[in-house]
Amino acid sequence: MTTIMSLFEALSRLENNAPIILKKGEYRINNDSVAIEAGAKKGFIRKEKREHHEILEAIKKCQLSWKPRPDITEWKSKCESLTKKNKRLQMQLNEAWAREVLLAQRLNELEKILAKRSNIIDFPKR
Known part of the structure; x- marks a missing residue:
């Protein structure tokens, strides 16, 4: 009790x-x-x-x-803004990774085309 x-x-x-x-x-x-x-x-x-x-x-x-501490509300708003910024940066990072993959694929395609048109023969490595 x-x-x-x-x-x-x-x-x-x-x-x-x-x-x-x-x-x-x-x-x-x-x-x-x-x-x-x-x-x-x-x-x-x-x-x-x-x-x-x-x-x-x-x-x-x-x-x-008694009043709630103002620094708590300040930290909450700061935390919310940092969370939004984190989400935005995460989206930008994902977009950059997508561009990176796309460019790597395109580079691979162009290297294959160049290899077909080239008269150079690669010797096998020992």
Whole structure:
């Protein structure tokens, strides 16, 4: 059973951006995230329960002062742009490989044509 103490510990971890269960930076501090971080199910913290009154007040205070770190959103946007750039470069690389194969085939064809028209005979290697 989840105790009130574990709920406060979970709230403290979320506030310090050091969660154990949730992913860093991918949460908002609310009743459900605190409950999940404490090891309980979503919806565990309820307004109707008298013993949850203190944790609900602490969560409200924390919600007013806590904001997600701006560097996390900055890194997410940077990651998305780098992912797009990676996909674009991968497509360019695939196109370059296709050109390379096409040119190698064409070179092979031209060498065969040249060999037929040439009067030079290759001696077998020893």
